[in-house]
Amino acid sequence: MLILADTDYDILIIGGGIYGCGIAQAAAASGYATRLIEKNRIASGTSSQSSKLIHGGLRYLEQANLKLVHEGLSEREHLLRLAPELVHREWFYIPVYENSKRPPWMIAAGLLLYWLLSGGSSRFKRVSRQQWDNVLPGLNKQGLNALLAYEDAATDDAALTQAVATSAQDHGCEISEVCALKKATYENAHWSVQLSNGEALTAKILVNASGAWVNRLCKRIKPEPQQQSVRLVQGSHLILNRRCPGFIYTESLDGRVMFFRPWQGKTLAGTTETPYSGDPSLIKPTADEIAHILDTYNHYFPASPCKKTDIIGTYCGLRVLPENGGGAFSASRETVLLCDDQDKPAYIAVYGGKLTTYRKESEKVLKLISKSIKAPHNMDTKQIPLPPADRHQ
Ligand SMILES: Cc1cc2nc3c(=O)[nH]c(=O)nc-3n(C[C@H](O)[C@H](O)[C@H](O)COP(=O)(O)OP(=O)(O)OC[C@H]3O[C@@H](n4cnc5c(N)ncnc54)[C@H](O)[C@@H]3O)c2cc1C
Helix, strand or coil: CCCCCCCCEEEEEECCCHHHHHHHHHHHHCCCCEEEECCCCCCCCHHHCCCCEECCCHHHHCCCCHHHHHHHHHHHHHHHHHCCCCEEEEEEEEEEECCCCCCHHHHHHHHHHHHHHCCCCCCEEEECHHHHHHHCCCCCCCCEEEEEEEEEEEECHHHHHHHHHHHHHHCCCEEECCCCEEEEEEECCEEEEEECCCCEEEEEEEEECCHHHHHHHHCCEECCCCCCCEEEEEEEEEEECCCCCCEEEEECCCCCEEEEEEECCEEEEECCCEEECCCHHHCCCCHHHHHHHHHHHHHHCCCCCCCHHHEEEEEEEEEEEECCCCCCCCCCCCCEEEECCCCCCCEEEEECCCCCCHHHHHHHHHHHHHHHCCCCCCCCHHHCCCCCHHHHC
16 A cells, blocks of 8 residues: 655646646645646646637548547537637638538538537538628638538637636646756655755656656656657747738648638648647748748639738647647647556546647546545635636736
8 A cells, every 4th residue: 555755745747738627727726735846837838839729620621530539529618618718609610612622511410410529619601602702801712622611619818827726726726837857756655856946856646748848858867757759849939910801721732631711910820730749839831831832822722812021929738649649730639648557547648639628638637636635625716717817927
């Protein structure tokens, strides 16, 4: 039987992205003594570099991953209720052209399935030809066969992550920014930890929520934990100096999915899927990615084409995809939780996942934690509204 030493914290979480903050919120709300450290700032990693959608993921229907889509859709509904200032329902438009890879009937069938999986909360419709110009002015109408629309949700990913962090603090979690894990050693049933700010502390459970750094972080942990092999895939976005007429879900010139969405009065366009094997801290959009997004935008908006000088911002993030031998596009977006001992874990690592499903996955992490340390009290993060934006500015 595991005998737990007298320690400073029940749980130490490494990483202040949406997963680290979500786990911190659930843990603190359950009454665990919780500490979170983030080497930069909250949401400085992938959790501010996403497409900023809260969705089931229409495209995962093509992988027949109905469970992932259903889970995302039901989490979307929780977030719409828990964070109405940060997560809003929007109509998304899908233009279908004569030469589109997916014909209108196939997309309509997908939207019907999406609606069913959402329990009727993702309405969809066909926009009549007479409405096309009103709904999406400037969109290329040449060869346009149909304009379909469905409901989904969007957010500001960094603000959402910050709201979850603030909620964690409200429940008693201590958060340290600009504070990295230097070394963690497990002996005598507790972790002895050294931080980059010179602090030394002890904790019963270590949670590795360091996103794209997850396996790199293992090198600082003794004994070195078992690791899931992953592929890192870079996704880039451009902010274009153009007003965006709406949320548009379409095919890029190579047939993959691309979004255009309004963002701070301009157009956010993305994303790409470029394999990456270097240091996650050094990613930046490649010249090919920039050209690809610009070409796709100019194809859909030929009346107001963008040049490089119209790019007012770029960013990119890394997807953490568990190895399954397929391409990045077909790889699963499901979260993998790895721990040292299924029955009494002292170490839990989070691999991959979506912004949308952070709350559900955090719940699963808490279930694992409760096998080692009984939760001081019951909690349900579905009942904890997130603080409004002005609380954390
Ligand atoms: C291009 C792209 C688009 C996406 N679009 C969507 C979308 O529209 N909707 C959706 O639901 N999902 C989307 N996702 C997925 C989603 O963004 C990620 O699943 C999520 O943000 C990952 O959060 P995380 O907490 O695991 O990682 P991160 O946000 O990267 O957080 C990990 C943190 O750990 C910190 N860290 C690393 N090492 C240490 C250390 N030694 N000590 C302390 N801290 C450390 C890092 O600084 C970082 O802040 C997208 C992903 C990408 C790449």
